[in-house]
Amino acid sequence: MTRRHGLSTIAIHGRPHRRPDWSPVVTPLYQSSTFRNPVDSQDEVLYTRYGNNPNQVELARKYALLEGAERAIFLASGMAATALAHLAVLRPGDHLVSSLWIYGGTRVLFDGEFARHGISITYVDPDKPREWRKAIARNTRAIFVEALTNPVMRVLNVPLLAKLASEHGIALLVDSTFASPINFRPLEHGADIVITSATKYINGHSDVIAGAVAGSAAVIDEITRLMRAWGPAIDPHAAWLTERGLKTMALRVERANTNAMAVATWASTRPEFTAVYYPGLRTHPDHALATKIFDGYGGLVGLVLKGGAPAAKKFLQRLKVVTHAPSLAGVESLISEPRLTSHKPLTAAERASQGVPDGFLRLSCGCEDPEDLIDDLAGALQ
Ligand SMILES: Cc1ncc(COP(=O)(O)O)c(C=O)c1O
Known part of the structure; x- marks a missing residue:
């Protein structure tokens, strides 16, 4: 058996192969909605909403390899990826068990939209692990979790949940946006479907909105069918930019890991911070x-x-290197206050009970020099 290539090599080359002379090193941008078809052909037509534009295809191929999946698909946003991944496995009358610790936009999708389409949801507090099994009903078809949660960076026990899902013959869907395939590959731990907001680490340059799903060929075929019907295909330019961003993902994520560890270690020594949440800390x-x-x-x-x-x-107004903005996982460090973003719908007391009191800051470390990040944060504490 040939050795599987490393993640950096895959992110750059996909499955490396000898290329013809004079072929471009970079996938050209096919900014075309449609393609000339052979007259009288019975083959599938090429049309960008169908997801078969070469930029969409090449990007999905690389991402599937990175996640260790049979197939993958890119969509116009992370929300489109979450929505279609679930709709591929759930039907009206079905029940979904979801972690309570999920992105606010996903919560809106589940409570507002899925409920309207006859899909019921039970939320489980992952701090009460016995509740998972109790929440599974006769009509439960899937479990959904985020592998690494916002903003207190809790880690979900994906291997254990995969075992539970498999015992019940239901699907485990994992949103792995915060981890990226460099840090965690849910399918290797028994998950069935991995979802990512490619807006974040996959693209990594804060200039694209995109999403992706990886899993079995059957699931991706069903998502493709839904995408063609509902329409959220990724634009070729966004796919091209995302493929460019993907090539440096391993380097970017490794630097972000190092920077976050340095910042978390430093912040733990500062009396101005009453708590520091980072899974790398003991x-x-x-x-x-x-x-x-x-x-x-x-x-x-x-x-x-x-x-x-x-x-x-006061702290945010003094920062120069770190930018006050929502979103995360770009090369530039970003900071935001959950009280004004993800946790805005909650009361101050509810936020505090979830470990997110006012004064909570979520920092997404980018690829700057760690000393400069720490200097900037230390300067803002003055
Ligand atoms: C964990 C997670 N999943 C999904 C999404 C949705 O992604 P997008 O903004 O690309 O639609 C986000 C957005 O922040 C997110 O944080």
Whole structure:
């Protein structure tokens, strides 16, 4: 058996093969909605909404290899990926068991849209692991979790949940956006479907909105069918930019891991922070699990600043290297306040009960020099 290539090689070359002389080194941009078809051909027509534009195809091929999946598909956003991945396995009357610790947009999709289409949902607090089994009903078809959660960076026990799902003959879907395939590949741990907001680490340059799903050929065929019907195909230019970003993903994620570890270690020594959440720290509740199943602890750090919202305001106004913006996983470090973003619908008391008091800052470490990040943060504490 030939050795599987490393993740950096795959991200750059896909499955390396000898290329013809004078062929371009980079996939050309096929900014074309349609393609000249042979007259009287019975073959499938090429049309960009169908997901068979060469930029869409090449990108999906590489991503499938990275996740260790049979197939993959890219869509116009992470939300489109989440929606279609679930609709591929759920029908009206079905039941979904979801982790309580999920992205707010996904919660809106589940409670607002899925409920309207007759799909019921039970949320489980992952801190009560016995509840997973109890939540599974006769009509349960799937379990959904985020592998690494926002903003306190909890790590879900994917191998254990995969075993539970398999015992019940149901699918395990894992949103692995925060981890990236460099740090964690859910399919290797028994998950059936992996979902990612490619807006984040896959593209990595804060200039594209995209999503992807990887899994079996049957699931990806069904998502392709849904994409053709509902329409959220990725634009060729977004796919081209994402393929370019993907080539450096391993380098970017490794640097983000190193930077986040440096920042978290430094922040732990500063009295201005009452708590630091990073799975790479021994003090993190999921440090042992992260060490066991992840290849890296990620680029995101949760920081709780003494002095609440007024202190956070002053701190954010002083930052120069780190940009105050939502989103994450770009080469530039970004910081945001969950009280104004992901946790805005909750009351201050509810936020505090979830470990996200006012003064909580979510930092996405980019690829800058770690000393400059720490200097910037230290300067803003003055
Ligand atoms: C974990 C997670 N999943 C999905 C999404 C949705 O992705 P997109 O904004 O690309 O639609 C986000 C967005 O922040 C996210 O954080």
